Amino acid sequence: FMKGMLAGKGAACLTCKGICSGFQPHSWRKACIQCRCSQEEHVSSSDTEDDRKVGRLLAESRYAHLTTKVKGGDGTRVYKRNRMIVTNPxxxxxxxxxxxxxxxxxxxxxTQKLAMQYMELLPEDRRPVAGTAGSLYRHKQLIRQLPSYDHDPVHPRI
Structure with missing residues (x-):
C-alpha cells in the first residue's frame, strides 16, 4: 500500500452502507478493495479538516481575509466557513x-438575498443544506478538489 492512501483507512462507505466494513485502499487506485467504491465515497474528513485545508490554501493569497488564525496554534490559518441560516415565516x-x-x-x-438567489440557481440536490445529499456532495467535491497530497507532505501523491 502507498503511504498516501492510508488517509481515510477504515472510513465507512456512504454508498454501500452496511456491506463494506471500511475503506481498504487499493495499492495504486483511489478505490476500496472491499467494495470498489471511490475514496470520496468513504468520507473520513470532518468540517474542521476541510476548513484547515481551505485555510492553508488561502492563507498567502489575496483571499486571506476569509481565514483566521487558530488561537494557541502555531500560526495555522483556517477557513472562516460562511454558514447561512434562512428563516421564512x-x-x-x-x-x-x-x-x-x-x-x-x-x-x-x-447579502443574504443575493446568496439565496445563488442557491436557487443550483440544482436542488446540489444545494449545501445541512444534513442533505447536497451537503454531502459539496464535502465529496472538497475531498476530490483538495487532495491531502496537495497540502500535506506526509501524504505523497500516488
Missing part, C-alpha cells in the same frame, strides 16, 4: 411559525 396558520433552512456553506461577501 409560515403564514398559513393563526400562530406564527417559521421554516428554517441551514446552509453548510454560502458564498462569502454577499
Amino acid at each position: 409560515v403564514v398559513s396558520r393563526k400562530d406564527p411559525t417559521f421554516n428554517t433552512v441551514t446552509y453548510d456553506w454560502a458564498p462569502p461577501g454577499l
